[in-house]
Amino acid sequence: MTKPGWRDLAIGAILEKGGTALEFKTGDWRTYKPIWSQEKCTSCLFCFIYCPDFCIEIEDGKMIGINYDYCKGCGICKEICPKQAIEMILERR
Amino acid sequence: MPIKALTGNEAMAEAMRQINPDVVAAYPITPATEVVQLFAQFVADGKVDTEFVAVESEHSALSACIGAAAAGGRVMTSTASQGLALMHEMLYIASGLRLPMVICEVNRSMSAPINIHCDHSDTMGSRESGWIQIFSEDSQEAYDSVIQAIRISEQAFLPCMVSLDGFIISHCMQGINELTDTEVQEFIGEHKTPYSLLMDGHPFTIGALDLQDYFFEHKRAQIEAMENVLPIIKSVGKEFSKRTKRGYGFFEEYMLGDADICLIALGSCAGTAKVAIQELRDKGIKAGLLKLRVMRPFPYKEIVSALFNIKAIAVLDRSTSMSTMGGPVFIELRSALYDNPVHPLMVNYIYGLGGRDIFPRDIVEVGQKLENIKRTGKIEKMIDYIGVRE
Numbered sequence: 303m304t305k306p307g308w309r310d311l312a313i314g315a316i317l318e319k320g321g322t323a324l325e326f327k328t329g330d331w332r333t334y335k336p337i338w339s340q341e342k343c344t345s346c347l348f349c350f351i352y353c354p355d356f357c358i359e360i361e362d363g364k365m366i367g368i369n370y371d372y373c374k375g376c377g378i379c380k381e382i383c384p385k386q387a388i389e390m391i392l393e394r395r
Numbered sequence: 396m397p398i399k400a401l402t403g404n405e406a407m408a409e410a411m412r413q414i415n416p417d418v419v420a421a422y423p424i425t426p427a428t429e430v431v432q433l434f435a436q437f438v439a440d441g442k443v444d445t446e447f448v449a450v451e452s453e454h455s456a457l458s459a460c461i462g463a464a465a466a467g468g469r470v471m472t473s474t475a476s477q478g479l480a481l482m483h484e485m486l487y488i489a490s491g492l493r494l495p496m497v498i499c500e501v502n503r504s505m506s507a508p509i510n511i512h513c514d515h516s517d518t519m520g521s522r523e524s525g526w527i528q529i530f531s532e533d534s535q536e537a538y539d540s541v542i543q544a545i546r547i548s549e550q551a552f553l554p555c556m557v558s559l560d561g562f563i564i565s566h567c568m569q570g571i572n573e574l575t576d577t578e579v580q581e582f583i584g585e586h587k588t589p590y591s592l593l594m595d596g597h598p599f600t601i602g603a604l605d606l607q608d609y610f611f612e613h614k615r616a617q618i619e620a621m622e623n624v625l626p627i628i629k630s631v632g633k634e635f636s637k638r639t640k641r642g643y644g645f646f647e648e649y650m651l652g653d654a655d656i657c658l659i660a661l662g663s664c665a666g667t668a669k670v671a672i673q674e675l676r677d678k679g680i681k682a683g684l685l686k687l688r689v690m691r692p693f694p695y696k697e698i699v700s701a702l703f704n705i706k707a708i709a710v711l712d713r714s715t716s717m718s719t720m721g722g723p724v725f726i727e728l729r730s731a732l733y734d735n736p737v738h739p740l741m742v743n744y745i746y747g748l749g750g751r752d753i754f755p756r757d758i759v760e761v762g763q764k765l766e767n768i769k770r771t772g773k774i775e776k777m778i779d780y781i782g783v784r785e
Contacts, residue, residue: 305608305609306612307612308611308612308613308615308616308619309616311609311612311613311616313493313552313589313616314491314492314493314494314552314601315491315492315601315602315603315605315609315613316590316599316600316601317599317600317601317603318599319598319599319600320598320599320600321598321600322600322603323603326604
């Protein structure tokens, strides 16, 4: 696909739609990967509140997993978890 | 047209009142001038419909302006010196996103050492930020330019700062020929944007990540927008002069027609220089003045053609680039003259840093030295300083 030249771009680098950050997956920035233990988790949702990338997935008020498409592996969820339900492991690709 | 005795600050605030912007976000950091305070009074007295956002810093002030402009508002603010420096990051955001807005800027020195008085280091420090920059000799020009800046900025989709000299003009009272409120509104017209964050049902993204494959194209388009500013300034100035008989171009030529030596100045010093030019003429020296009004974009082609018959030039810079090659106007003008078949002799005088006064006699001396340079063809000092103790 040929990319447009500078004359054909919208003024001010505007994109004619919303929610475009979804298309930019930041999960591959990760070095350490959070592993969630469903057994230990009490769904207090501290991690949901603290996660800077909205990567804690919840359903009906319960934690159901982690969105690895956007999780950058910062480890804040592990630090904040009162039940040690999240473990950070070195991710090898 | 009513004539009012106003200080430079009051003249700018009065222009803002008549423009009646949708949003003004500002913070009076030291050394801010009274512009914002005066405008806040207009808001408090119900004389404008403006949403006044009092923020906690200039960085936030310009951030709020950017948001308001993206929402389609007509936006203004005012600052000076360190305040403009604190806006620096956001200056690039405003211009890169191509958001029209106007800053009433009062030229004041950049600390350290701490100093609140006039020089051009603050404004010149922002000359690569993608803002249109218009300097004013006096309060009348500042008042007129602020009104024109709204049109220029909104037509070019680029932000614009109009500056006047701190204290010398900002705190000095002068008779201002005002337009009526209706005339100002007629002149600036309605603010129209092709897009707005508040457009219902038309979501768009502004300020998205723009990497190696697109950023350069966006910057190229921004440079083109800057190229297109000059004709806009010209046509807006022409229309303004039709109403007011006060003409505005990129620069003013004073006794330049038959001159063989020329002084270049911007801001209040141009007024002092005019007095000095008269005195030099009385001494038989054919001196002229080119008063630069538009610094960004730099109207180099027009300046070069105006200086065609000039044998020697002295550029008066009220700031230094710290490059050891002189002040910003000197450097840019020298570069502009490079392609000329004949090269005039050029010297640079740095003056007035931190509010140091400059007198007609100082500029007369510059003219006499320049006459000597013209006659002998010899430059002893390419860069010199007026009024600094050795």
